[in-house]
Amino acid sequence: MKLSFLLLLLPLLSHAVKIKDISSIIGVRDNQLIGYGLIVGLNKTGDGTTSKFTLQTISNMLQSMNVKLDPKDIKSKNVAAVVVTATLPPFSRQGDKIDVIVSSIGDAKSIEGGTLLMTPLKGVDGRIYALAQGSVTIGGRNGRGAGSLNHATAGRIPGGALVEQEVPFNLYGQKEATLSLKESNFQNAVTIQNILNRFYKEHVAVAVDSRTIRLKKPEKLSMVEFLAGIGEVSIDYSAKQRIVIDERTGTVVSGVDIEVEPVMITHGDITIKIEERESLPAIGKEGTAQNMGQNIQIRAQQHAVITKPGAATVANLARSLKKLGATPKDIISILEAMKNAGAIHADLKII
Structure with missing residues (x-):
């Protein structure tokens, strides 16, 4: 199994999206x-x-x-x-x-x-x-x-x-509808509520919880026109940082800025130590490699990786482990152990 490590270059914390891309209308379903x-x-x-x-x-x-x-x-x-x-x-x-x-x-x-x-x-x-x-x-x-x-x-x-038979749903005659976000997020629910109320210049939306926004159409619009307009409204969307791992293919997808907190983990003959330091030790002799751009040292003979928290990201760590010779299975196991230890705060999704 060959490791493929993909980086999401777009910012994951906040970006503009249309409401129709992050939500669905309750009752309108397959x-x-x-x-x-x-x-x-x-x-x-x-x-x-x-x-x-x-x-x-x-x-x-x-x-x-x-x-x-x-x-x-x-x-x-x-x-x-x-x-x-x-x-x-x-x-x-x-x-x-x-x-x-x-x-x-x-x-x-x-x-x-x-x-x-x-x-x-x-x-x-x-x-x-x-x-x-x-x-x-x-x-x-x-x-x-x-x-x-x-x-x-x-x-x-x-x-x-x-x-042969239709599923009855009278959307046109409705005066109210309910918007359901695909991911639970209180900030996104409140953002949608506020921007819709400003956009229509009346109280048309109220956030009920972290996923649900109740809608009341304006008198001058039909429900179809109202929902069509809402779907095209863009918001500043806050998304959770996430690491996606495909165990079958060994593919790891991560944002470029997902940090790893100070931690020490031993996996087989590989020891990972991330700690607070004023400066890094000098580069060793033969058998020692360094990723200069990321402030990560790799000591192949000792099977050790030592880094600073400021530069310790999932992306840099995975690249360093791959250079060290770790197998995809090892890298996936290490990321899972770090998540369980609380060193990684992003969501870890295994498919």
Whole structure:
């Protein structure tokens, strides 16, 4: 695993963003749909006789077409049972088309080239909101094409479902709405409240908590016009500093100015010591390397890193450890230990 250390060059503490990019309107949301169906037309790559639910489903389907057949008599391997999922966007109307994903739940080897038979898609309330049907696309040979799912037992049907029932939501007739911030922050909530009240020159917003702002539209505007205008208003957005670590790829993303407090950590044969000092020791002999721009010394023979708090940032520390020869796993473990010890105050997110 190769380490990739990325630095966010833009300031993370405060920058201008539009309100629509950091919030959502409560009630305006996607809805998840799910269904169970059959894919036919497979070239002997479908479910075998061990998937008894597939055979029973085939029998039930044929019976609805006045063809009575015992499941035990079905030997076809050209059919696969699948779970069908889709996302119903807000304000979808009857006749709109939405994409669906089909995933095998039996022992099928591949569903490539198959056709999904008409499958009802239900919401969490058990009501049917869409009907799915169509040819399955894997997205490339053996399902490994660009942007595709990475195996042949799952695929997509672009525009494969027709919306049959709408989710009722009368936004136009509303006089009030609620704005929900994507990240909890009291300062951002108050900032949005104040700037909206100044922008509209009346009391249209009130911050209820660190994520919620209640809105009351002006009399001269419709709710749609009001929300459209709010979304385009820019604010001075305060974002939390964050370190993102991808354990699978070894990628670490950090702001350039995230500091590390004085701390001493030993990890295997690597010792990290960050302390208050008036001046740094002189550079040693062979086997000692120094990052002059960051005031970080690396003693390869002793496996030690000594630095000053003023220059001890996550970015500099990671670069120094990499130069020392630490593995990506070591660097990730050290950052996690520093966070747990309270030496790093930024949020640590592992994906």
